[in-house]
Amino acid sequence: MPQPAISLATTPAATTCLAVILGESESVSAGFAGLTPAAAEEVKTTLSALGFKGARGKTQLLSRPAGVEAVALAVTGGGDLAKLDNTGMETIAASLYHAVKNAGFEGLSFDLTGYAPELVARALLAFHLASYRFDKYFGQAKLDKAPTLASITIVCDDIQAAEAAYQPLSALRDGILFARDLVSEPANVLYPQSYADRVKALESTGLKVEVLGEAEMEKLGMHSLLGVGLGSRKESKLVIMQWQGAGKKAQPVAFVGKGVTFDTGGISIKPAEGMEDMKWDMGGSAAVAGTMIALASRQAKVNAVGIIGLVENMPDGNAQRPGDVVKAMSGTTIEVINTDAEGRLVLADALWYCQNRFKPQFMIDLATLTGAMIIALGMDYAGVFSNNDELAERIGEASKAAGENTWRMPLPPQYEKQIDSKIADIRNIGGRPAGSITAALFLQRFVNNVPWAHMDIAPVAWTNEQRIPTVPEGATGFGVRTLTQLVERFYEQ
Secondary structure (H helix, E strand, O other), rough: OOOOOEEEEEOOOOOOOEEEEEOOOOOOOOHHHOOOOOHHHHHHHHHHHOOOOOOOEEEEEEEEEOOOOEEEEEEOOOOHHHHOHHHHHHHHHHHHHHHHHHOOEEEEEEEOOOOHHHHHHHHHHHHHHOOOOOOOOOOOOHHOOOOOOOOEEEEEHHHHHHHHHHHHHHHHHHHHHHHHHHHHEEEEOEEEEEHHHHHHHHHHHOOOEHHHHHHHHHHHHHHHHHHHHHOOOOEEEEEEEEOOOOOOOOOOOOEEEEEEEEEOOOOOOOOOOOHHHHHOOOOHHHHHHHHHHHHHHOOOEEEEEEEEEEEEOOOOOOOOOOOOOOEOOOOOOEEOOOOOHHHHHHHHHHHHHHHHHHHOOEEEEEEOHHHHOOOOOOOOEEEEEOOOOHHHHHHEEEEEHHOOOOOOOOHHHHHHHHOOOOOOOEEOOOOOHHHHHHHHHHHHHOOOOOOOOEEEEEOEEEEEEOEEEEEOOOOOOOOHHHHHHHHHHHHOO
16 A cells, blocks of 8 residues: 555544644543533543543543534644744654554544644654555565555645645655655665666656766776675766756855665674665665755755765675775775775765865765664664764754754764774774774865764664654664755755
């Protein structure tokens, strides 16, 4: 079964479950959801007996009270409605969806009469994000076990105003869902060429897309990136996306993503347990592609560049070996101590190419770079490293507004000695101490003093449990919201 059809209306459908918001300070009274005085008192008594106090994110299902023209009533908590903001409405709507998706109802009518169009639009976004399912490989037996909820209607006062408020959010939705789809795909379906083809198809949104193959990267001297893919039969690619939403001479903003479509670790092979998860080692590149979709789809007034390095890290007789030395596009020589520290090798050339060709205002790279980031921050935060305080502060503000958790990490220069090499300019790992920091210090060698930030999204690109109502289990699309918020707040003309 596909995701539910989601629409706007001015009246609820009688054949659906009717959902209404009850704030913490509100009391059920006659007229609430169309209740008669007697029914209102009955609902009030029932909610009290069940301990329902209107806490945000909590929903109570009730059989149809007298006077309600619906198959059932869902009372969902709104918390302190005087402080209700966009994030709060997303939490309410997404939590409501999860509460009723398997309750047996085919339809849901969510009554937001009296709420501002912007909040109605946020509820619409939340339903789309919360109901995301990657089920394209399910057989009929599994599809038959899908949530029963087939349609969601948001009841509002002014459909046209709500649609206008939703227009930029629909672009954000498209970017997030595209990123989730990419991360969810298995590696036999999504590999560098097929990935590049999907991005090339985005030219229909107004993006300009270039794809460089191995021969072109060889001419550019991208041996750091190319070395990672030596053991794979799949040709490595560099994909460049451009959005021209400002004047031709306006300096662009730039996003760079690690796109390791599968990471075995190469010759430094990973343990077998959990290796299937390494299909999502391209989560950073997916966030970049999703961000570029969102900017183009809403016609953002900014010039933006998205660059993703696409490789497959496999072991074979031609694979890169521990101890090999490669020369990056910058001319820096790198001793490859561990072939499983491959993402930074990809980003080294992608970052240098980006700053060298486009001269951006800033560069932000996103990568599922280190397991050490999970040890440092757990599963709820991405680490942010930056050579520029203003950029780091803006990312923090944007991530907070977007509802995506980030935490700035240090870049102490005294740790750089850990990535010194005895036979080359630099080595690709610095040992176990401060593993995420030394990885970021490695990347900093390739930004040439351009304002830069590195987001290590290893903890948050994939989730094995629903931790946020708008983010179901699986691929999260983390980063798209933060980057689009960053551009909108600080960099659009």
